[in-house]
Amino acid sequence: MSGLTIRGLTVSFDGFVAVDGVDLDVPPGDLRFLIGPNGAGKTTLVDAVTGLVKATGSARFGETELLGREVHRIARLGVGRTFQTATVFEELSVLQNLDIAAGSGRSALGLLRRRRGVPDDVARALETIGLTGRLDDLAGTLAHGQKQWLEIGMLLVQDARLLLLDEPVAGMSHEERDATGELLHQIALERTVVVIEHDMDFLRRYARTVTVLHAGKVLSEGTVAEVQADQRVQEVYLGHSTSTEGAA
Ligand SMILES: Nc1ncnc2c1ncn2[C@@H]1O[C@H](COP(=O)(O)OP(=O)(O)OP(=O)(O)O)[C@@H](O)[C@H]1O
Numbered sequence: 001m002s003g004l005t006i007r008g009l010t011v012s013f014d015g016f017v018a019v020d021g022v023d024l025d026v027p028p029g030d031l032r033f034l035i036g037p038n039g040a041g042k043t044t045l046v047d048a049v050t051g052l053v054k055a056t057g058s059a060r061f062g063e064t065e066l067l068g069r070e071v072h073r074i075a076r077l078g079v080g081r082t083f084q085t086a087t088v089f090e091e092l093s094v095l096q097n098l099d100i101a102a103g104s105g106r107s108a109l110g111l112l113r114r115r116r117g118v119p120d121d122v123a124r125a126l127e128t129i130g131l132t133g134r135l136d137d138l139a140g141t142l143a144h145g146q147k148q149w150l151e152i153g154m155l156l157v158q159d160a161r162l163l164l165l166d167e168p169v170a171g172m173s174h175e176e177r178d179a180t181g182e183l184l185h186q187i188a189l190e191r192t193v194v195v196i197e198h199d200m201d202f203l204r205r206y207a208r209t210v211t212v213l214h215a216g217k218v219l220s221e222g223t224v225a226e227v228q229a230d231q232r233v234q235e236v237y238l239g240h241s242t243s244t245e246g247a248a
């Protein structure tokens, strides 16, 4: 397993510095939560690591520098991400969605062979995301949470080794959140996971380590308890009600 090592990561938009000299170490197999108020630079950080915006500094996955590479190259290196809004192909089946994702790294011959049945890696991903029973259903008919899981499944069949998930539980029911929390823990047994999340309740239950971004900079880092006890975090992010809970 490899980890993510970020040094001095900086992203500017027309002079506005959205990510400002961020250092971040996510060790192999970590399940890191990245939190911070709206506009803190969380999504931009992930965009920079995945090649969607230009950045300076360094972002290494294992030994490999990611900055300066094309988006598809970074994906091939095993870095996968999801977006704040789900991006599954609604008019295709669950299986077809996974097939397409898996196919991106495969030969034409491999794709032909796979017509004979559900390939092992796809079957495993279906099992992991709990959609084995839905493989022939159109993705558009899935519940909101299931679409998010399908998207994560697409990263699994691409064999992403670093998953960067942008607010995966937004809009989910309590049950869906819990299932997602379990899913993330299971995935982090074999892969490195970074989750952008706003929901403090979800964070308390499932985060291993937390990094707080504020105005493009790392404000605080540690366990959930450490971050919640940090006065600066309470001031900029958690607000009064949560800070009282955090201190309790
Ligand atoms: N393409 C862009 N051009 C100009 N400014 C941008 C661009 N993308 C993001 N920004 C600005 O950069 C800052 C960081 O945005 P970003 O989307 O990374 O925040 P975030 O932490 O993900 O917030 P949220 O919690 O709302 O998703 C914001 O002030 C945003 O307006």
Ligand SMILES: [Mg+2]
Binding pocket: 042, 043, 044, 084, 166
């Ligand atoms: Mg965002």
